[in-house]
Amino acid sequence: MNDRAFLSVFTPSRTAPEDLEAIFVQRQAMLADAVERVRESATTGNKHHLLFVGPRGTGKTHLVTLLVHRLGQDEELKKRLHIAWLNEDETSTTLLEFLRRIYLALVKRYPDDYSEESLELVYDMGPDAAEHWLANLLLEQLKDRTLLVVVENLDALFEGLGQSGQQRLRAFIQEHPVLTIVATAQRLVDDITKRKSVFFGFFQTEQLVTLSVEEAAELLSKIAMLNGQPEVAAFLCSPTGRARIRALHHLSGGNHRIYIVLSQFITRDNVDTLVGPFFKMIDEMTPYYQERIRWLPAQQRKIVEYLCTCERPTPVKDLAKRLFASHQTISSQLKDLRDKGYVQSAQRGRESLYEIAEPLMRICVEVKENQTSEPMRLLVDFLRVWYDARDITARLQGGNTGSIARAYLQGAIEKNSELGDLRAQLLVEGFRAELGDEQGERWLSLIESYAQESEALALACGELAKGNKDQALSLLAEIADESSGQSVSVRAWACLLAGEIYFKEGEFARAIEALNPIFGMSDAPVELLAMALFNRGGTYRQLGESEKALADYSAVIVLPNAPVELVAMALFNRGVVYGELGESEKALADYSAVIALPNAPVEPVAMALVNRGWTYWHVNDTKHSEQDFEKVLGLTEAPIALRVAAHFALATICIATGRWDSGVSVLAGGLALGTTEEQPYVGDSEDIIAALFESTLTPSIRRERTSELVQVYQDHNAILQLGEALTSHLGRLYRTGEDLPASDSLEFWASAWEEAGRDIDAFRVPLRIFRTGIDFLKAAGKDRGILLNLNQEERRILEQALKLEAEL
Structure with a gap:
């Protein structure tokens, strides 16, 4: 192992520039911009003045040191630029003293061009004459070069100069445009920020922020590599290493300097x-x-x-x-x-x-x-x-x-017992600071619950919340491994979370692969085993493997001590699969089992009632169908979306069975209920439109009822939703294939809607799409040129409804 590099804690300029470059993080773009601006100052008449502001220890001197180093390495600038880096501990109360400091800094850096002996004459002069003489000496010896003055603690300099000294300095800079300043300050002071101040608007100012945990990890990793410790750099990538970084972050507050001090503790x-x-x-x-x-x-x-x-x-x-x-x-x-x-x-x-x-x-x-x-x-x-x-x-x-x-x-x-687990609290607070309000509301409670069980699991969840899916999956794979040292419960949670990620990404085979290890874990908690079976059943369903889906749902249903909510959902989903397979009796049996399940949550019960109601309707059992939908209306604790769906289902049945007034009444109730939410939900009206279309009515009554239906939606500010349903209805008509309605019927249907919505601005675009769709159907769905009556965006909406592939 190499000897540790010397990293000066308080005076970065004493550290080798190459080592400072090696551990530089966070501000690469800022440094590159500063170099370019000083280069422009040295090679053109456009002079830039830069100010870097940040509390002690935030890396101001580190940044300035690298700036000076990079400028000094530029061969072209060596002839165009001289650098005076002032001692930050010296005080100047006059412009004369400031110019003297600049000259002495140049003597130190360029002894062949400047000599301290040249200053001897100035000490025998009065202040004004000395200032004038020294300014001329400085300008004369600069020749045609630009002077870069590096000033640390600019706030202290301005305080020392006072108003008079600042005015003389600003006048000197304006009269002699050979000077560019790079300065640092601990904070923005009135001498810079007040409109009436001499240097207001003079500096391009950059605020230096503290390190994030990720940036701190990068810094510590670079320090480890500089010190010939690749194993430490690798350790920092592990869950334990990341936890250690958060521990250091807690102590340092993100301060660059303190991280350098604390780097010795990592392993x-x-x-x-x-x-x-x-x-x-x-x-x-x-x-x-x-x-x-x-x-x-x-x-x-x-x-x-x-x-x-x-x-x-x-x-x-x-x-x-x-x-x-x-x-x-x-x-x-x-x-x-x-x-x-x-x-x-x-x-x-x-x-x-x-x-x-x-x-x-x-x-x-x-x-x-x-x-x-x-x-x-x-x-x-x-x-x-x-x-x-x-x-x-x-x-x-x-x-x-x-x-x-x-x-x-x-x-x-004892302190953890009294005040709570500080490590878990810091982990949660870190993600609270990183996540936006929307993501925080969705994820923080889950991260907090995971943090109590496993820090690694909470980290994975946090990375997922930030959108870092690959990082989250990598962590979850580490946790799920038998050699991770994590409990069976934590390993099972990791498998479940990985399966969920893959499922949402549409990688169903990998989702099943992620879930399968749970079934080989001895003593896996029954709740997690039930969740894994349920999730795998849903994944098999997406793959079209109905028999495997049915097997997994059945396994949940018979699993001893499985949570009742999972049993209810497994029964419901099994009923859905049976329905998809055309086995209505089995579907009805499963929905009925959910409804009769003791202590079943209200949501799956309401879902089962809705699905059983539709199943009864499709097997022509109108009585039991209506009864189920009416039961949903009585479940006041059920989600509004399900209650709205029950209203719409009842409205559809009433319209289809000739009870128009009852149908409109229950529909209005559903629309009213849906708009009580902060984010209104007014359901899917496609079945209602289809029921009206398929009903046997005289032309005048059909026109009258179409108009009445539009008015109901307008009364509840749901015209846009009606328009979406009307467009979806076109897709249903088109999918009837060879049995498309007669051209006259389609034309009358379109005319009825156009007449009903002609004075409604919000309905104009849906009606235009609907009219074009009807014309397309009247042409037996064979003339794609008709679709060109719509603009590209509207045409795409119609093509999606009809499930047409967009033409190139």
Whole structure:
């Protein structure tokens, strides 16, 4: 193994540029853009001025170091550009002092072109004369080159220069357009953001954000490869490695600098070997954090110190109470601290809660307060996310650790018991931050439930939620493997989830392949076994293998202690398959079994009633058909979609049996019910239209009833849904093949609808599609040229309804 590369924690410019390039992450595009803009500044009269803004430790100096390095390697720029990288710890209170700093930086970098002795004369001059003389010297020695000035902590420079110094600097830049500035700052200050400030709008500003977990993983992997540790890089890709990264992320708050410090802990798996280096790291980092806190104004310092003692995010009112300050004062200071990157906030209803952005900052307070032998809170929390709860317990019970390690493990167990599993909480919160509202609502509760059972399973689910199906499937395959060390339950869940993914992708054979291992797992929970059988039955049905589908559904039905909801759905689906096979009696028997099943959920009961009602209708048992649909209407807890479907089914039966008024009444009830939802559901009206078409009526009555039907839909704002059903109805007519209705009948049918909807704007497009479809049917469905009466989009709708392949 190679020696570890020297990665300076606080002064990246001391690290070899090649090593900085090797571990560079997140900002490749930003760096490339900065190089190009400085190149343009050096080779044209168009000067760019760049400002990179971010809290301490977010990689500003790393970025600037690479920028200077890449510019310095450019042979063409060596003749066109001189670089003055200023010492960030020096102070300038006048333009004269700033120019002197620039000149000395050039002396250091280009000793053949600039000499410190040249400055001796300036020390005997008055300030104004010295400034003028030094500016001329600088310009003279630059010749026709562009000067790049690299300034770190621009906010401190502007504070030192003050309003007068800033004005003189801006005037110098305007009068002598040879200068381009690349600067960094911890935050945007008024000297840059206020409209009346001298440098408002002067800089192209880039905000540097902290690392995401994925970007942190990339950084740590690159550090491992730089250090000749490919096995560590490979470990980071494993579920345990990813969990370790989240543990580091919890401590670092996404701070680049802290990840470099913490990279040494990645593979330490023994608590005894972990404690010593952790304490060493605390000793090294404490001065850094103490300095950052000392830099703050007194009121902000008190807030940060108090938050360092808090276990949970704290409301503003509690901070105000504990710090003897007004709510307004604390809110104002917290906003400033958030801008500086010291704290972060979250909303709970209308209340804002605050916590330290970097948990490691707690060491400043804890080191001073921890004067006893009690375990350090920060390390206890670290162990809570470094190991999962079961692993902590197993390590403590194993008895192979020293007394200090045992004390910390015991502390981690007690704290998890009191406050919940921190590792699982962080996993869920991480996905909460990554997922949008819609995906979060759909997936977060599932991720949370999986996190309690298996972190790896929750990770797979989270990747699936983010749309990373391949990553999710790879994780699930690892979990399902016998050698994964996961419980049978977790392995079974992994198989089920993989099967579901493949099913949704239409890869039915692979879905079955993913589910099959469950049946070879001894002691697999009956619920999961029933789910696997049910899902495989559905997959076989999609493949057209009805007998295998029936076998799997039957296996669920007779499985001892199978969940009643799965038994109900297996009975229902078996009834559907029997119906598809034309075995109506068996279908009716299964639907009846669902309806009679003790404790069956209301939804499958309602589904069974709807399907049994239609089955009765198709075997000409109108009485029992109507009774089933009416029972659905009485199930007020059934999903609205099923109740609407029952209304429409009853309306269809009434219209088909000559009870028009009853049919319209029950149809209106269904439409009214469907529009009560936030997202209205008004069902499928194709059967209703077909029933009206097939009824034996005089032309005048048919026209009258068509008009009345349109009015009912218009009254319930459902005209578009009626138009969709009318288009679908064309497909039903076309599929009758040689038995197409007579041309006169089709023409009258089209005319009736056109007359009924002629004054309804929303019905014009559906009617145009319907008219073209009728004309196509009148031509026996053989003249595709008729379809050209529609535009491309409308034509495609009709072609889909008729199941015609679009012509090229």
